[in-house]
Amino acid sequence: MPGTEAKSKHAESLLNINVSIMSKAVTKKSKTAIREDNIDAILFAAESVFAERGYKGATTTEIARRATLPKANLHYYFETKEMLYKQVLSNVAESWLAAANTFDTIDQPVEALTRYIHAKMDLSRSRPEGSKVWANEIMRGAPVIQHYLETTLQDWTASRVQCIQVWIKKGLIRPIEPLQLLYMIWATTQHYADFTQQITTLNDNQPLSDKQFESAKLQVTEIILRGIGAL
Amino acid sequence: MPGTEAKSKHAESLLNINVSIMSKAVTKKSKTAIREDNIDAILFAAESVFAERGYKGATTTEIARRATLPKANLHYYFETKEMLYKQVLSNVAESWLAAANTFDTIDQPVEALTRYIHAKMDLSRSRPEGSKVWANEIMRGAPVIQHYLETTLQDWTASRVQCIQVWIKKGLIRPIEPLQLLYMIWATTQHYADFTQQITTLNDNQPLSDKQFESAKLQVTEIILRGIGAL
DNA sequence: GTCTATAACCGGATAGAC
């Protein structure tokens, strides 16, 4: 199970957080490999458990169990539960940023927004747990990522707001409040991750098929683009 | 603080859950009043605490503290934390249903959807904690409200899907997947409650003013209505 | 009905053998 999504992101930290994972010099290559595999397995398991149970509800016992490691080993790699949590959030922020960068400010609205909405929808599909961890963190009042919101997110948002205002000035879209558009995109795309349980229930208890999801992606895009007069 | 929103809903239970609050015969009128006041205060405090900290993160100590009662008294009225949680969810479901019923299936799309979106936005504004508790519960996999989703919510949704399909047949709106429209409405309106922290941060750390919120309400409505070709 | 004190439990973290 490990490594599919959260591969080897443990060394970096997007949030300016001291997630300093121990830095012991390792001589043999194989040991490094074991270390990375273990860390990846822990991060992968942690993302799921934090998503399903929230910060407090997640137990290191369960995370270790899913990573098929003794709990003591988990604490060997991540000194505290909180440090592990921060690293998970950092990885989520990174994938969010990757999707965000598909919103190219130079493009025309239809192309830029279509790309961005598709990227966000794909992220909700491929990594719903990350979205849930993020949502949980925001609902808690963002104790860990508040600084990230005030820097990276605010900067990114400001640049996109400007871009949208240019589109309005050029008459490419109707005059709307740019932030409202961004909120609608975030809300709608992330809903497919955060509310999977509800969506599945209303789909006769069947998870959305790839086909259904692709259809949703196209419709979401079209409704929003028409909604702002870009089509 | 107590009683403003969650007033005296403790006797009922929308979710079919055995939230049987003790049923001791009370002789004096004043005792009943004290009981109701205490229960309301507990439910009011509980909604906030569950919203801010999630199910596991919420402590009965903190709930009791905010209700200005000793913890033992809280346990006198609600035997377990889980029973209290279920009652909170039941109250949230009730308010959700009240808003849902503004979506009159007989009306024209513009009128029906405008009313519904406004009602949902108002709910996000007046009772953001309830929305967060709901979101948390869904993200946990809906252990408590799954049955509610499969009955009340599914029935309500089915009737609205039919209604939307009629609108499409009559050519009042473009041919869309009705569920997609509902998801977009839910996602966008609830976003203003669940992601208050993020929205506030992007609004120069100022909570949205009433004026800003009213503007958002109108824009959300217009973008969605235009998006489906109702305007 | 109220409240203090406490029992019973659980989870994070660590000691220390391997």
Added chain:
DNA sequence: GTCTATCCGGTTATAGAC
């Protein structure tokens, strides 16, 4: 670097005096 056994703090729930 791994893992078992254990400590310690915090949380739910209750006993029992008022």
